[in-house]
Amino acid sequence: MKNVILGLLRNKKALTGLLILAIIIVAAIAAPLLTGFDPARRVGLPHQPPNADHWLGTTRIGQDVFSRLIYGARTSLAVGFGAGFIITAVGTIMGIAAGYKGGKVDEAISFLTNMVLVVPNLPLLLVLASFIGQASPVVIAIILGGTSWAWGARVTRAETLSIKQKDFVKAAEMLGEPGWRIMAAEIFPNLVSIVGINFIGSVVFAVITEATLEFLGLGDPQAVSWGVMLYSAQNASALQVGAWWDILTPCFALVFLGTGLSLLNFAIDEVANPRLRTGNSLARWVGRVRAGEGSL
Amino acid sequence: MVFLLRRLCFYLAAFIAAATINFFLPRLLPGDPIQIMFSSAGSTLSPENLEALKLTFGFVDAPLWQQYLTYLASIFTGDLGLSIKYFPLSVNEVLGRALVWTVGLMGTATLISFTLGTMLGIVAAWRRGSKFDVIFSVSAIVATSVPAMVTSLVALYFFGFTLGWFPTGYAAAPALDPAFSFEYISSVIYHAILPIITLSIVLTGGFVVTMRNNMINLLGEDYITMGRAKGLSDRTVMFWYAARNALLPTVSGLAIAIGTVLGGSLVTEVVFNYPGLGNTLYHAILARDYPVIQGQLLIMTLAMLTANFIVDVSYVLLDPRLRRA
Numbered sequence: 001m002k003n004v005i006l007g008l009l010r011n012k013k014a015l016t017g018l019l020i021l022a023i024i025i026v027a028a029i030a031a032p033l034l035t036g037f038d039p040a041r042r043v044g045l046p047h048q049p050p051n052a053d054h055w056l057g058t059t060r061i062g063q064d065v066f067s068r069l070i071y072g073a074r075t076s077l078a079v080g081f082g083a084g085f086i087i088t089a090v091g092t093i094m095g096i097a098a099g100y101k102g103g104k105v106d107e108a109i110s111f112l113t114n115m116v117l118v119v120p121n122l123p124l125l126l127v128l129a130s131f132i133g134q135a136s137p138v139v140i141a142i143i144l145g146g147t148s149w150a151w152g153a154r155v156t157r158a159e160t161l162s163i164k165q166k167d168f169v170k171a172a173e174m175l176g177e178p179g180w181r182i183m184a185a186e187i188f189p190n191l192v193s194i195v196g197i198n199f200i201g202s203v204v205f206a207v208i209t210e211a212t213l214e215f216l217g218l219g220d221p222q223a224v225s226w227g228v229m230l231y232s233a234q235n236a237s238a239l240q241v242g243a244w245w246d247i248l249t250p251c252f253a254l255v256f257l258g259t260g261l262s263l264l265n266f267a268i269d270e271v272a273n274p275r276l277r278t279g280n281s282l283a284r285w286v287g288r289v290r291a292g293e294g295s296l
Numbered sequence: 297m298v299f300l301l302r303r304l305c306f307y308l309a310a311f312i313a314a315a316t317i318n319f320f321l322p323r324l325l326p327g328d329p330i331q332i333m334f335s336s337a338g339s340t341l342s343p344e345n346l347e348a349l350k351l352t353f354g355f356v357d358a359p360l361w362q363q364y365l366t367y368l369a370s371i372f373t374g375d376l377g378l379s380i381k382y383f384p385l386s387v388n389e390v391l392g393r394a395l396v397w398t399v400g401l402m403g404t405a406t407l408i409s410f411t412l413g414t415m416l417g418i419v420a421a422w423r424r425g426s427k428f429d430v431i432f433s434v435s436a437i438v439a440t441s442v443p444a445m446v447t448s449l450v451a452l453y454f455f456g457f458t459l460g461w462f463p464t465g466y467a468a469a470p471a472l473d474p475a476f477s478f479e480y481i482s483s484v485i486y487h488a489i490l491p492i493i494t495l496s497i498v499l500t501g502g503f504v505v506t507m508r509n510n511m512i513n514l515l516g517e518d519y520i521t522m523g524r525a526k527g528l529s530d531r532t533v534m535f536w537y538a539a540r541n542a543l544l545p546t547v548s549g550l551a552i553a554i555g556t557v558l559g560g561s562l563v564t565e566v567v568f569n570y571p572g573l574g575n576t577l578y579h580a581i582l583a584r585d586y587p588v589i590q591g592q593l594l595i596m597t598l599a600m601l602t603a604n605f606i607v608d609v610s611y612v613l614l615d616p617r618l619r620r621a
Contacts, residue, residue, distance in 0.1 A: 013434075114306065119314045120600045122562065123577070123593040130581050130589055131321050208443040212563060215445050216578055230445065234567075239453050240464075248453065251446040258441030266437055 007271035014267030020260030024253075028073035037064035039071040039224045047236075047243045057245035059229075060236035065249050068229055072250070075225035076257065079141045079210045084203035086145025088152060091202075092195055095156025096183050100164055109153065116150035125209065129218040136220045140210050148205065152198040156191060163190050193268065200265040204258060211254060226250040303608045307601040312368070314597040318590050319354060319367050330355055334380070334586075345378055349587065352377035376591035381583040387591035390576060398572030401488060402561050405495035412496070413503025414546060418539045420504065421511030422530075432504060439501030444494075448567035451494045462490040465569035491568045495561055503546065510542035 008014040027034065037043045037054075042062040050057045056065035098109035128143050129135045135143070163169065164187070172186050188195075213219055214227025221228060229250040238246040334346060350356075352375055354367030370377070376387035416436070420429040456464040466487060474480060514520065515538055523533040562574030569575065573592065580588035 115310050115313055118307070118310045118597075118600055118604055119317075120593075120596045123596045124314075124317070126577065126581060127318070127321065127589055127593050130584065130586075131325055204441045208441070211443050212445060215443075215563070216566065217582060230449070234449075239449070239457050242457070244453060247449055251449055254446050255438075255442050258443075259438050262437045262441040263434070266434065 011267045013263045017260045017264030027070045031070040035067040037067040039067040072225045079137045080203040080207040083141040083144040083206035087202040088199040090149035091152025094153040099157040099160025113150045113153045134220040377587040381585040394573045394576040405492045409496040409499035413500040414507045417504045417507025421508040436501040436504035444498045445563040448494045448564045
């Protein structure tokens with residue numbers, strides 16, 4: 001664990017990724033200090049290009065784009081990390097339980113996992129979100145968490161199956177350690193890199209999907225988030241009237257966050273698995289993101 | 297055979313599960329499900345049509361399990377009901393019209409990105425650690441982490457609006473009538489170029505990483521060393537020894553990609569206002585046209601399951617061990 005952290009600090013990609021992430025997090029936390037404008041209110045003339053007052057211009061209804069950008073980062077980060085946490089937690093618990101317990105438990109969980117995997121994620125999310133109506137970011141995070149864990153469960157299960165055969169697990173069993181302790185204290189620590197990659201992949205997936213759902217008009221249009229920014233800019237025909245700042249700002253923000261997270265993931269992969277440095281778990285990463293995003 | 301039969305049963309179960317979600321979702325939510333589903337239908341549908349639609353979705357005056365069976369019966373007879381927004385068209389007709397455009401768009405984009413991504417992946421793996429590898433692997437990873445709508449919007453802004461090289465919407469010039477003429481077909485192609493390029497960018501990253509990963513795992517194998525020891529050229533070893541074997545898992549990935557094709561271009565179609573399935577779904581959502589939304593979920597599920605089944609069959613053909621199991 002310590003080696004992983006030390007290794008990350010020596011890795012250029014990790015540092016760049018961390019720096020990007022840090023910039024976004026600091027901007028999100030310090031939003032009230034960085035701007036005096038309320039992101040939800042009309043504070044200027046409509047569709048003004050970037051100027052000294054409004055650094056990134058204004059939207060069609062006169063909201064300040066810069067303040068929406070940094071306040072919106074709060075939503076994107078919160079949904080991303082919140083949903084990412086749920087997805088990873090459910091996937092990891094399911095995966096370890098299936099892999100370690102075996103038998104009926106494994107059969108049941110694997111059946112459920114495969115089922116969730118083959119039902120395409122995006123249309124299901126769309127149906128869910130459209131029935132719920134205008135889904136708030138919290139609701140979106142919960143829906144994402146509940147429907148997207150299957151891929152992580154499958155990967156964790158496979159890895160657990162191989163760790164289960166190791167001597168230290170057998171030894172712990174002979175010592176009479178209870179099952180939950182073996183799963184939590186013996187098996188889980190050996191899954192850290194897989195869980196980490198799963199987590200970051202899930203965060204990216206959640207950020208992308210939240211923005212997509214909101215862009216398609218399934219979110220709460222009053223919320224301040226990057227997806228809603230895109231949605232309102234698109235609705236205001238920002239491209240047609242040449243208000244590039246309105247629509248390219250959230251685009252840039254999403255690319256920035258995506259790049260930061262993927263660099264970080266690339267680096268965790270390189271550091272945690274020197275043998276896999278050639279890219280084994282990169283496929284997992286793509287699988288993770290693609291599992292849902294592939295159908296966007 | 298037994299293997300395929302078991303898979304077939306599993307897919308049937310998965311399909312019924314998706315249909316079941318469709319059935320229970322409106323009934324689980326607070327409020328009157330009929331009200332939720334058909335509130336937008338009042339102005340367009342006649343009372344008889346509304347009755348027929350309710351029947352399709354199992355809203356009959358009977359216990360829940362009978363409602364469920366009524367619903368399943370209509371699904372399995374291919375009756376997805378009437379569209380509320382596009383009345384008097386049925387859901388099948390609405391989706392059928394849009395399907396052609398989406399298949400054309402995504403088919404081409406998948407083909408391009410598969411070819412390009414696989415080639416880049418082969419070369420990146422062969423020269424792993426080189427500048428080529430670092431640049432393309434990192435950008436492939438980044439490309440998979442950028443939402444499709446961002447790529448689409450940026451492409452539309454620069455090449456559609458700013459430079460004016462490509463049209464900014466529709467599948468063909470609106471003034472032209474669909475006909476098998478040079479004028480119409482060239483207009484269709486012209487309108488498809490930018491969406492196809494955008495989709496290819498979105499899809500290529502995944503193929504690069506998968507292929508690179510498969511290749512690298514194979515490059516350590518003895519038969520690669522053997523090929524080199526025989527004095528074969530790099531090119532021969534790279535393509536005929538390594539890539540040929542690494543391609544197998546990618547081909548099954550391709551089948552899955554085709555399964556997601558139907559939903560694949562959703563965001564891109566919305567941005568480019570392209571009349572495919574994705575755009576239809578989008579407008580159905582805006583109009584709360586639940587019959588179309590649900591029909592889309594079922595059709596995408598069906599496509600995904602079919603693609604998975606094709607992968608299973610191809611595995612049986614390619615891997616003799618599965619035939620005995």
